[in-house]
Amino acid sequence: MAEPLIPKHGGYRRLITYRLGMLIYDATVAFCARYIDRRDRTHDQMVQAARSGVANIVEGSEAAATSKKTELKLTNVAKASQEELLFDYQAFLRQRNLPEWPVDSPEALAVRQARPADLGQLRNLMAVLVSDRSDKSDKSDRKAEVAANVMICLINQETFLLGRQLARLEQEFVEEGGFTERLYRVRSARRSEKAD
Template sequence: MDENKEFLRQDNNYRTLKAFQKAECIFDVTYYFAKTFLSIGDRTIDQMIQAARSGKQNLAEGNIDGITSREMEMKLTNVNRASLHELLLDYEDYLRTRGLEKWDFNDPRCVKTRTFCKTHLDSAIYREKIKERSDETIANIAITLIHQCDVLIRGLIEWQKRDFIENGGIKEEMYRARKEWQKKNGFNGR
């Protein structure tokens, strides 16, 4: 551990995480989609919006909780992933039950969407552009965003696992910080 580093990392800024930025895009797209294309009174509206919200909020909460609990950070990051998979199924169900097309991975529309979504993390762009799109297109955009976010989240979970293995949790950090202080200050007691 770097002896100049505080034992509680304070550099957690979830807004800089690409996964968080993409999750925010997913939330905004889903909010518009559910309010525009689902019938008032349809329970799916709330379920989709809540799954998208959970996909975003759990990244933020896990990132901040990770300051003192690496276990909670990993759990909430995985809850994020699970919520987005629930949302993915809702979009796929929407397309299937309405006889709409889920774009094949190699479909030129899907390729173009993947390329766009890969480089655009500002939710304002999606909020503006989806107003001109059909429900089928928006659902496929959301599916693309969810798959891309899933890749980012899996990478984040792997990083969290490595960080825990290399640095331990709060108890190990506190112990190392205390020992460092004792060493610097010539303290030989308990």
């Protein structure tokens, strides 16, 4: 069977990075609505970074039909957007004198093990983490601390997975080439068929 000129592409909805990116986007919208003043530029910047983190996965996946280079570039932009968002959540904690959880803390491990799939599961996880805290700090501070730290955990997972996705895309590009190489192979194969 001859190699098709336009390969299968898209399929981003099956990617873990897409699904986790959507959760991060939706949760960031909810977080900003609750904790960041709408008139503060940070509100829009965080929402746009979260949106960019997932929108570039979609665009890159669709562009893959004719440009692996564009897919690589946009996947890297998605990762960079998540890193920008991570910075904003860390700044939120720092500016309010709230602690950032160590990567190996019980709370961070609980987030990684829970793997929430939607906002409902994420809210339930946050409620458990807030109620598990036994310190005497203000309850609203505790909720803000948990919410920001949970988002940091999710973004760290997303950037790790996007890094792996980039490595896979890079390897595919090196081994198979891009659209120009595919076009050459398909045209050569068709010429060979006609010659036979």
